[in-house]
Amino acid sequence: MTIFTLAQRAMSAQLVRMNAAASNLANAGSVAASEEDAYKPIRAVFAEDFDRASGLASVDLRGVVREQAAALREHTPDHPLADANGDVWAAPVDENAEMVEMLEASRQYQNLVEALSTTKQLMLETMRLK
Amino acid sequence: MSREIFGIHGRALELRSQRMGLIAANIANAATPGYKARDIDFTDALARSETGTDPASAAEGALRYRVPVMPALDGNTVELQNEQLAFSENALGYSTTLEFIRGRVDTLKRALRGD
Numbered sequence: 001m002t003i004f005t006l007a008q009r010a011m012s013a014q015l016v017r018m019n020a021a022a023s024n025l026a027n028a029g030s031v032a033a034s035e036e037d038a039y040k041p042i043r044a045v046f047a048e049d050f051d052r053a054s055g056l057a058s059v060d061l062r063g064v065v066r067e068q069a070a071a072l073r074e075h076t077p078d079h080p081l082a083d084a085n086g087d088v089w090a091a092p093v094d095e096n097a098e099m100v101e102m103l104e105a106s107r108q109y110q111n112l113v114e115a116l117s118t119t120k121q122l123m124l125e126t127m128r129l130k
Numbered sequence: 131m132s133r134e135i136f137g138i139h140g141r142a143l144e145l146r147s148q149r150m151g152l153i154a155a156n157i158a159n160a161a162t163p164g165y166k167a168r169d170i171d172f173t174d175a176l177a178r179s180e181t182g183t184d185p186a187s188a189a190e191g192a193l194r195y196r197v198p199v200m201p202a203l204d205g206n207t208v209e210l211q212n213e214q215l216a217f218s219e220n221a222l223g224y225s226t227t228l229e230f231i232r233g234r235v236d237t238l239k240r241a242l243r244g245d
Contacts, residue, residue: 003151010158017161046162055148055190057155059162108160111210115154118221122150125228126143129235 001051006058007116009049011109013059017044018105020064021098028093031074033081038071039091041098067092135238138176139230144185145175146224153217156196156208163204167196169216172223 020042027039042064049060069092077086133140149170159165175192179185198207 003154006151006155006158014161046159048159048162048165054151055186055193056151057159057165057168059158104161108157111157111160111214112154115157115217118217119150119154122221122224122228125225129228129232 001054001056001058003056003119004116006056007112007119010059011112013044013046013061014105014109014112016061016064017046018102018109020044021102021105024093024098025095025102027091028095028098029090031079031081031088031090032071033083033088035071035073035089038089039093040066040069040071041091041093042066136231136234138180139227139234141179141185141188142176142227143224143231145170145172145179145189146220146227148175148185148189149220150217150224153213153220156213157210157217160206160208160210160213163206165206165208167198167208167213168193169196170194 024041027041030039032038043066044064045062047060047062048057050057071089072092073087074090075085075087076082079088081088149172152169156167156169159167170189170192171194172192175185175188178188178191183191196207196209196212198209199212200209201207
């Protein structure tokens with residue numbers, strides 16, 4: 001594994017994380033007729049991926065999981081989706097937390113781009129050595 | 131051959147390059163739960179490579195875990211500001227070493243041209 005593949009994998013992992021936060025934000029405030037049908041926030045799970053040959057550790061995306069947060073019950077009898085008790089179930093999305101998640105993912109993506117461009121520049125300088 | 135021409139700088143450049151990969155790995159794993167940040171003790175690695183060990187094994191021998199100032203709750207020991215600092219310090223070291231090698235190459239070229 002080279003530093004380029006390392007950064008590429010870490011960057012795609014961060015992108016999945018950012019997409020998950022965007023999905024959660026997009027579904028914030030959406031309601032469903034039952035607790036099971038309500039949208040549950042999704043979260044990317046990262047794990048270390050150690051490459052013994054090069055001694056470098058990249059990021060492995062273990063998948064995207066749904067959080068086990070309880071849907072929020074809202075009493076709105078006029079809502080077309082309201083059940084027999086006049087309740088609807090809203091997605092339990094913490095918009096502030098999702099914004100922070102998104103900000104952090106984009107910052108880390110930027111860090112990787114920065115590291116990559118420095119590495120590339122140094123390698124080019126080495127190549128041009130004549 | 132390269133050992134005679136470039137002396138310590140050839141090995142130093144390779145170690146710098148190894149270290150760059152390690153620090154990039156730390157930056158990449160800033161959000162991975164349980165990841166332990168690693169770095170090489172450059173002085174130790176260089177001393178090891180001086181005794182004839184190849185740079186890859188020298189780097190492995192000088193590998194250390196970072197001691198975090200404030201460990202995260204998920205067991206991750208990456209502290210981004212320190213990693214960024216280490217990365218730029220290492221990049222500077224790489225450039226400097228490269229400059230020494232460039233100087234050596236220039237000298238050789240002048241000697242060959244005879245001016």
